[in-house]
Amino acid sequence: MRVLVLICFSIIGFSAVAQDDALSRDENITLFNEAQSCYKESIQNQFRNARTKKCAKTSLEIGKFLFEPDSLNIAALTYNYGKVAGGNEGKFSLKTALVLYEAIHGEDSPELIDLLIDLGEVSRALTIAKESFGKESILYADVLLAEAINGSSRVSSKTRFAKAAYEIYSKQSGPESVGATLASFQLGKFKMAQGKYKSSIPYFLQATKNSNVANYAHAFLAQAYDRTNQRDKATEHVLIVAKQSDITQDQDYLPLFVRSPDYPLTAQRKGIEGYAVVELTVSKEGLVLNPIVIEEKPKGKKFGKEALKAASSLRYIPRFEDGEPVEVPGILYKYTFQMAR
16 A cells, blocks of 8 residues: 655646746756655665655645645655655645545545545544445555554554454455465564564564565574574574675675673763774684684773673674685674763
8 A cells, every 4th residue: 555656748738836936937847756766765675864854845846836735746746745844844744645635536435545544543544444445455454554654653553463464465365465464464563563573483484485575585584593492593594694785895894783881880880882893704604713802991880891792692694606605704883872862
């Protein structure tokens, strides 16, 4: 259900309102299309940064010179901006877009579903989906899964939505269908977030049957097996991820997953903050070899000691050369110790 709303058009023949007096109509059109291309590129690359926000805002501002204020184009541009603006500004834009969509499509239209999910109005979104598509439909399951992935509900509610989606997908399309495996992947993530690593494993194994999320599922499996002291199985999945990855010597070499170090008690009680930098070798299996502390600040507060303990549990994707995994020495990892704000 999560759809990229992009205004792609040939402006010739469009009914438009007055434009910015400082620019010609053609200049406004050119700037609008450039902003839309920028927005499309940012969204497709999953960026959510200042540039994305600027592109969406520019599209909306210029669009107001090109389209009628109550048009579907303005509704879509307002929605786009609301999704990336964040905070009160984003919420206001989403509410404005909802009013426009309701006026255009009606208050019970399926066109409102994504907007309602973004606004946290889950109950209304599900009601519309049930009445529009039926409670056993794939489209209803799509709404359940969209809320489980992107909604603002609690983890317990998200888990319930994902389970319901999984049951519908499995019944309608089979347990190895794209929908069922995506729902299974989310259920695994929810179990992981709750510290239920053993329970997460069957869900991630099911998710590996979907090529779109298989690599992510293998990465989570590596962590789940590692956390349940099954290091051989963890290594098996790390190597699967490694074969699908293309890590070069020019890239920053970051761990697949990280355990937070313990905060030294004395430093914590005194409100002392600091950091420690560890140098290590990554083995052919992605394990850490020979970690040493090469920098610690402030000294004598045990930041280095705790960083060294945590570093031993880091897991990396092995680097391959000529199709074979190799050891990688001289890798640095920095642990920062900061008090909760």
